[in-house]
Amino acid sequence: MPDRPDTRFRRLREKGCRDFSTACQIIDAARICHVGFVHGNFPYVVPMAHARDGNRLLIHGSVASRLIKNLAAGLNCCVTITHFDGLVLARSAFNSSMNYRSVMILGQAHAVLGEEDKARGLGLLTEHLLPGRLVELRPSTRQEIHATTLLALPIETFTVKIGAGPPDDPAKDLGAGIWAGTIPIRLTAGTPQAAPDLDPHIPLPGYLQNDWYR
């Protein structure tokens, strides 16, 4: 029986919450997560793609991956999703910080085994990365689906931390005579680059002309 994870807020408590819909917004706005697990006496942290299916977080990987096998076997894990939203430039280094939104989910994942449920979950991963893409693709083959393990982690034990807003300098620093404020930062998509082997008659699809990631 695994210990219960410790999700008490200790530092910067005013930035923490446990609101499910806030967590979902942060999860849905991100395309990658960082998955933590323990092997031997060491923690390991690896980036992965993710999607959300209601109250479970979906990740996937090769059936041949040792990590994926261990996660499917119920290894304790931590999935953290972070948006780096900006720099907060205070009048001192000490009060300068970052704006961010972050969710940390702790627990055990399990493999999604039912064929229909698994195909649907893999579709959610594709569609989360690029909405509109899934319907264009040929259906995955049975062999491809069998080569992939889909994992679901319940979004039950989680914490949210959000840093937002302008710098908060003490009154004694306000006359410092230097600029203070925030620099918003976000991910943006550049111009799509056609594959070298793409038939030049195939036009750029509509879902790539939208303003996503902008």
Add this chain to the structure above:
Amino acid sequence: MPDRPDTRFRRLREKGCRDFSTACQIIDAARICHVGFVHGNFPYVVPMAHARDGNRLLIHGSVASRLIKNLAAGLNCCVTITHFDGLVLARSAFNSSMNYRSVMILGQAHAVLGEEDKARGLGLLTEHLLPGRLVELRPSTRQEIHATTLLALPIETFTVKIGAGPPDDPAKDLGAGIWAGTIPIRLTAGTPQAAPDLDPHIPLPGYLQNDWYR
């Protein structure tokens, strides 16, 4: 004595390397990292700011933080830095992927204790977040420096993984008649937002008018 971490490449070996200068480029181009550690039987992954000082990675936090205290005491940790560089749109979901650059550093950090070394390291953190800013700030007070723990993690045991380039579809999928290619993605900075308490006569500094993050 801690076990040695396991950094063998298992999956997608062709994407892996152990080149120090490549690792440094990835570290230096990022502003946040994800720090993994073990507490009880669970892994935890938290986002932090970082900077590099030669062959050591610097992170910092409050002297009152339990995590920082544990890291300073030599708790095994893993710091992963990831750039999400793009979506790779193959003709099938199975062959679609992401482009990314990632470094995973494993080991034990220690607190930087010498007053001069510590002040210099904290300065590197400030300067890494926004080059040009440090010289404008008032010097940190002794109290501020004492309230902060600076940690250094040797960049010795690490792995690099890089996914780059166009999709690699099997010949049988090339006639699928759908668009394939990559969408480059990067962090960009928006328009600086002045703090509400900023004296309106203070101009935007030159280092905020540069094309950083673009």
